[in-house]
Amino acid sequence: MKRIETAFEHLLFSSRWLMAPVYFGLVLAMVVLLIKFTKEVFHIFSEIMTATGGELITGVLSLVDIALIMNLLIIIMFSGYENFVSKMEDLHSHRDRPDWMGHIGFSDLKIKLIGSIVAISGIELLKGFMNVAKLEDRELAWMVGIHVTFLASGVLYALMDRLHGGGKGH
Template sequence: MVQNFERLTTPPGGAGLKPLPAIIFSSRWLQLPLYIGLIVAQAVYAVLFLKELWHLVSHATVFGEQQIMLIVLGLIDVVMISNLLMMVIVGGYETFVSRLRLEGHPDQPEWLDHVNAGALKIKLAMAIIGISSIHLLRTFIEVGNLGTPDSPYTLAGVIMQATIHGLFVLSAVGVAFIDRLSQSADHTHS
């Protein structure tokens, strides 16, 4: 066990860290259960996807075009959330816990070569915008029922949803702008 601790706290080609820095550096492994939990959540989304896909296939001859479109948008939503989970799991683990050492692996995501906290934030913001866009599109498709007793939407709810989506877009632009500024500052200082 002591050898494992030394392996985790000894930088390559360097001497071991002092006890307090070694404990602080090793605390990054506390994130491992969080990433494993996200993998379990992704499995739940895979089950949800298969359930919704079965629902679509088994009722394909009964559903109208709008119902099929809404279910397909729901499937796309599940896929986009799953993609978001993968970015967080793979990118977060690689950035904050330990290297995955995938160099040369044919299935290595191309974006993993240049992942850092700033790039990960931008990718996450873009994924959130995509998910929000799907939800907003679903709302717009159903907006024809606005004001009917069957409609789950109100005009205020649709406006609120569009406003929140706009705020997501502005936030992503802000994150990208700040990342660009910090990269410019880093290049200026180097």
Template sequence: MEKLIERIIYASRWLMFPVYIGLSLGFILLTLKFFQQIIFVIPKILMMSESGLVLVVLSLIDISLVGGLLVMVMFSGYENFISKMEIKTDKKKLGWMGTMDVNSIKNKVASSIVAISSVHSLRLFMDAEKISNDQIMWCVLIHLTFVISAFGMACIDKMSKRGYS
């Protein structure tokens, strides 16, 4: 009976597969949004102010950071929880594939969230005259929460690697 339960639990990891497929679809949608913004900006580029262009570029950077986060979570999650990816040697394999454990994924996700939050904050500050002080305050507080959380997680990870756990 115990062996059956263990096999069922082990096989249940495949329930994550649809989640990673969903993330892949999300990545496709994000890519479409990226190109939609580029296509939207091209006809207006000569009439845009410098700050307007910077806001658009920050938006593209934001989409890029979220996309990178999605790729990292999809690949690492699949490899850590479902199955190792068999990439042919003639194909270019990503250098970090197969090397990220759950803690390193967690720290990279936290760092990515801080970077994404930084871009959002910068975009907000670029339009500060149109935004209320309360919104700016909340943005800063939320960003600081992300920074402190990421720092705390990194410290805990470092302590656990040194054997303080």
């Protein structure tokens, strides 16, 4: 019976590698976002002489939005892989290795995720305000409501994390 238990535990432990293709899929998502980013840069430059200031700001906010999402994907891929799949031992001495790599736990990852969602929602809301003439009041109200919901969720999650003890020393 002990052999069956040990074999089952090894199977469970090995199943963490089923997440590796998921992280690779996130790499592919970054490629898609890079293409979208490049398309947006070309769009901004192609209309630089005819676009209004608001349109240019909205274009730049779209670039910032994509950059935030890509940064978030990197954090999720690195910390998720190291926390749930395998340590990146060969990269510990790499000179370009980010300082935070290997130090972000699951709780930190969730806080960064909700923080990024709030930031992305804020950028979308700002883009909405830049195009307020094109939006109905109802659409704008939904955008504000969703942003406030994300913001309140983020604050409550951070408070819960702090109360649980995950925010020691922050």
